[in-house]
Amino acid sequence: MMRRAYAANILGAVLLALLFGCSAVSKTPSVPPKHPEDLAAGRVNCLECHENVSTGALKPYGTFRHSRVFISSHGTYSRQGQSLCSSCHAPAFCQTCHAGKEELKPNVKMGDRPDRMAPHRGDYLVAHRIDGRLDPGSCFRCHGNKNDVKCKQCHK
Amino acid sequence: MGRPTTVGSPGKRLLPAIVSISLFLSLLIPGAAPAADVTFSSKTYGLFYQRELPGGEKDRYAPLYEYLSADAANLGDMPIAFHFYGWGRVDLAEESGSGRTSGEIGSLYMEYLHPQGNAQAKLGRFFLTEGVAMDIIDGAFVKATTPVGLGVSLYGGVPVEYSILSGADRADSIYGGRVFFAKSGFAELGASYLKEDGSVERLDRELYGGDLWVRVASGVELTGQASYNRTVREMASERYAVRIVPGATVDISAGYEAYEYAGLFRSALHPAFVVATADNNDKVQSIFGIVDWEFTPGWTVEVVGKNIRHDKSDPGDANRGEIGVRRSYNDKKDVAGIVAAFVAADRGENEYREYRAFASYSPEKLRLTLDAIAQQYERAPLPGSGEKNAYQVVATAGYQLLAALNLSGNLTYTESPIFDKDYAGLVRLSYDLGTVTGGKK
Numbered sequence: 009m010m011r012r013a014y015a016a017n018i019l020g021a022v023l024l025a026l027l028f029g030c031s032a033v034s035k036t037p038s039v040p041p042k043h044p045e046d047l048a049a050g051r052v053n054c055l056e057c058h059e060n061v062s063t064g065a066l067k068p069y070g071t072f073r074h075s076r077v078f079i080s081s082h083g084t085y086s087r088q089g090q091s092l093c094s095s096c097h098a099p100a101f102c103q104t105c106h107a108g109k110e111e112l113k114p115n116v117k118m119g120d121r122p123d124r125m126a127p128h129r130g131d132y133l134v135a136h137r138i139d140g141r142l143d144p145g146s147c148f149r150c151h152g153n154k155n156d157v158k159c160k161q162c163h164k
Numbered sequence: 165m166g167r168p169t170t171v172g173s174p175g176k177r178l179l180p181a182i183v184s185i186s187l188f189l190s191l192l193i194p195g196a197a198p199a200a201d202v203t204f205s206s207k208t209y210g211l212f213y214q215r216e217l218p219g220g221e222k223d224r225y226a227p228l229y230e231y232l233s234a235d236a237a238n239l240g241d242m243p244i245a246f247h248f249y250g251w252g253r254v255d256l257a258e259e260s261g262s263g264r265t266s267g268e269i270g271s272l273y274m275e276y277l278h279p280q281g282n283a284q285a286k287l288g289r290f291f292l293t294e295g296v297a298m299d300i301i302d303g304a305f306v307k308a309t310t311p312v313g314l315g316v317s318l319y320g321g322v323p324v325e326y327s328i329l330s331g332a333d334r335a336d337s338i339y340g341g342r343v344f345f346a347k348s349g350f351a352e353l354g355a356s357y358l359k360e361d362g363s364v365e366r367l368d369r370e371l372y373g374g375d376l377w378v379r380v381a382s383g384v385e386l387t388g389q390a391s392y393n394r395t396v397r398e399m400a401s402e403r404y405a406v407r408i409v410p411g412a413t414v415d416i417s418a419g420y421e422a423y424e425y426a427g428l429f430r431s432a433l434h435p436a437f438v439v440a441t442a443d444n445n446d447k448v449q450s451i452f453g454i455v456d457w458e459f460t461p462g463w464t465v466e467v468v469g470k471n472i473r474h475d476k477s478d479p480g481d482a483n484r485g486e487i488g489v490r491r492s493y494n495d496k497k498d499v500a501g502i503v504a505a506f507v508a509a510d511r512g513e514n515e516y517r518e519y520r521a522f523a524s525y526s527p528e529k530l531r532l533t534l535d536a537i538a539q540q541y542e543r544a545p546l547p548g549s550g551e552k553n554a555y556q557v558v559a560t561a562g563y564q565l566l567a568a569l570n571l572s573g574n575l576t577y578t579e580s581p582i583f584d585k586d587y588a589g590l591v592r593l594s595y596d597l598g599t600v601t602g603g604k605k
Contacts, residue, residue, distance in 0.1 A: 071385065087295055099291060153327075
């Protein structure tokens, strides 16, 4: 078992060394670490300036229009890479929700941004009993391996 | 079950080393600081609220939170970046959490971004989403794509996790990777693997995953992701969707998703997801649809529907629907909206309706917002309380003191089966500084 794991690690390292060799890396320009232009306020629509395909995500810019569809399925895209995301969003943006030991709910921190999607609005202490029963998988993504202080009061 | 204990992250042992390495690497880069593109953000939140205890006595709480983030790119004119995000709390009145102080380093890492092909490497503590992985880890990550579109990513380290379960311990290591093929503008297919070893068997996790994005026609794409938990030999989760984007103003998606409790919740550290709280033989299957249509400039309608089916009669099946209209104005700086949502379920205790209205107004340096939400439960949600309605109103006022400095405050009123005429206040001071212009980080 251990031998197989070592072999896999060595194989991975070799593959990586090959890929990082200058000739092995794609010649497509990388996404800049910071979006070069100031972005307009509100939900981003890349199509206002861009056409065609993003060099970072290798997907059409229209895919990344921050519509309700994209916001609800952003995890699908981020699991294939975050280069394009990180051009505009710092790590702190993701970890507003995807945190390890967060105590403040996103909608409390963003109380002055009612336009933003933020779960737990209202007295969610009551509503979460129903949402948690019906669709616990949606809770699990953020709460499965973290325990903020509010959970401890009941979930012991 | 005994007294809950907070099990610290194993990252606590690794973190000092990571901090040292990250700072040391920064110093190795000659003239790094002056050449860097730096953004810095500080957000201070002061909360005030009180809770009535049995017997009528009231406790007052005043936790003060500080959130800091710093990002420096192009260190020494090299494609190297440094990222930090963390927060801390101190209680100015009664103890509001576990102890009078708390805090966390969310991320702290060095990043190398290759100028071509989006090849990258990370070292430190970071939030990773890659294939089946969606974890915070103390470790390393590398990713590269070849000219033919074939690529690989690898990661390894110690997971940063927290538990309040008695007897539960941390996972000691996590590693995995993803092999993928991407054809620009047409398809990306990936196969991924994750292995997490815990100090107790229940925390072991071995996942195999697949992910897919294909543009089958202009404006039509298919997405899919699935993970199989080999530890329990069950599918963990699946999600497949078709998305139609016929132009810049319409976005439609429909799909199917499913997860099995045993596969998905296997290594959960939150007690709500483990046996005795949830029936681990249950499986959830959902069909969903979402429409986002900007039917006239500035006006958007959103419609969401989801049918949720359980294998088990408890909690039973349900339908969730939502419709909302949003209006953006003032150069998109302000948005107003109304939303109505409902949950219709097999079991009456799972049914409720929700109504929400919100608006913001930002003349010059002032910003005012109002957000009101009402929830009507079909049956009283809490045993012993006949109250079936909940209301909350959040009013905020803010002022831009300096170009980078904003002061704002929230006043929240809540009336619900839990809270009886509850007021809570929040003061927010935010400072955002950047040495370069561009997209706000």
